[in-house]
Amino acid sequence: MSRRNFLVQSGAMGGALASLAAPALAQTGNPEIRWRVASSYPRSLTGIFSAMEMVAKRVGELTGGKFNITVHPAGELVPPLGVLDAVQKGTVEAGHSASYFYIGKDPAFGFHTAMPFGLGLRAQNAWLYEGGGQALIDEFLAPYDVTVMAVGNTGAQMAGWYRKEIKSVADLKGLKFRIGGLGGMVLAKLGVVPQQLAAGDLYPALEKGVIDAAEFVGPLDDEKLGLQKVAKYYYYPGWWEGSATLGLFVHLKALNALPALYQTALRTATAEANQWLTMKYDNENPQALRRLVAGGALLRAFPKEVTQAAFGAANELYAEMAEKSAPFKKIHAHWAKFRSEQVMWQQLCDLPFDNLMSALLRGKG
Structure with missing residues (x-):
């Protein structure tokens, strides 16, 4: 991915995002489109689930409310681990999940999320956005009629x-x-x-x-x-899981049917959410760990x-x-x-x- 394209995708931060979107929003004739996103996660996970809600909100803002995405928690539309199948079949336009849930189809599904003794947070993002990883994953996923976009990384996890x-x-x-x-x-x-x-x-x-x-x-x-x-x-x-990337699986037909502005809005919003989720975990994990230890958890x-x-x-x-x-x-x-x-x-x-x-x-x- 070129530096210019990455800046377009991750330009969702602050005023840069508004300046990117404003000229396009001034255009007329953009259609109203509604998507449903089935998630593998419950609403109670205010980090992971909220990241996907952030994507939906931001896409709406960038398209003047014309591209509307509703996010459905685990089990509401499809079983938690049936998200990818639902996207492939066209039951929903997109699904919020983790690629490594689907290694039963092919072990290569593991690479987008996390691999044992694999990449840390910065390295994972560098590989996906700049190191050629996303292109390899897109090539792998093409026969499944889907692509996947990063929508959050947890950073290094506990065991x-x-x-x-x-x-x-x-x-x-x-x-x-x-x-x-x-x-x-x-x-x-x-x-x-x-x-x-x-x-x-x-x-x-x-x-x-x-x-x-x-x-x-x-x-x-x-x-x-x-x-x-x-x-x-x-x-x-x-x-x-030296880091773990959550993904938005999107049916290629649905993605390609979007106007160029809406595709840019979606990629911009997912890039923003990918950064936000890490910041949320880094901010809140230390306090949560202190509470757990005070409550009797034994670190080993x-x-x-x-x-x-x-x-x-x-x-x-x-x-x-x-x-x-x-x-x-x-x-x-x-x-x-x-x-x-x-x-x-x-x-x-x-x-x-x-x-x-x-x-x-x-x-x-």
């Missing part, structure tokens, strides 16, 4: 809630763990029994012992879901033995997936090279600075 401590790889054997995407497939190699459950099902499943552990996002959302009430050990880091880091075993399992899984899926092989080769460059760069910029500040504020710098 979830557990009824018992994880002290070694042996403690993972037989663990019934709600975990999405390829992370579950990695952990399955270490003896975990991964479960795919929608957000609203996590609390009752943990409470009744149907599952032994569950991960979702981080302190803000986990607190809202009440997971701390049914499992006390709170692990980090969520190595399967995964032992080195576990993360090393998981890293080896992830590399093994990626080799297997590349043999089975040509799209996965193609995207992974590009993504892995990009990851290596980003890790090298982070060792010299953010990582040393963050470590320095942490030490100084603890009086150990």
Whole structure:
């Protein structure tokens, strides 16, 4: 994507957005269009769900109210994990979901959301917007008659809630763990029994012992879901989601039928929401974490033995997936090279600075 196109997409910030939209809005003859967006998420998740509501609101503002989008929470129009199918079939024009929910169709669906031991927030956005990632994903999705736009990134996630401590790889054997995407497939190699459950099902499943552990996002959302009430050990880091991009799946026919102004408005609004959601999590997660710990949550880091075993399992899984899926092989080769460059760069910029500040504020710098 060129720098100019990116600035058009992300120009939704402040006055720049108004100046971008004003000349187009002065035009006459723009049609009234209504879209329905089915979400995989409940309304109670005021970060993730609100990001999609922000997109709808902003699109309306940019088109003088003529492009109207209504956002429907999980289960209202289609089942939470049936969003992509609904978009493909044309049941709805677009769907708000996470690409990695659909790795059963092809493991390459994982790349838009998150990959185990993958890209952090800045690297993920850099790959999608400037590094060629979006073009590769669009090429992959074309046979499905959809495209996907980023509508928010959670940043690095926590590793979830557990009824018992994880002290070694042996403690993972037989663990019934709600975990999405390829992370579950990695952990399955270490003896975990991964479960795919929608957000609203996590609390009752943990409470009744149907599952032994569950991960979702981080302190803000986990607190809202009440997971701390049914499992006390709170692990980090969520190595399967160094960041996680939420997506707006759009049927290509519906997108191409939009006037150019409306397409620009949609891409501009999604780019704005992609930035806003990260800011919301960074602002509210620290306070939510303090409340969780004050309420009895016990923070634990995964032992080195576990993360090393998981890293080896992830590399093994990626080799297997590349043999089975040509799209996965193609995207992974590009993504892995990009990851290596980003890790090298982070060792010299953010990582040393963050470590320095942490030490100084603890009086150990």
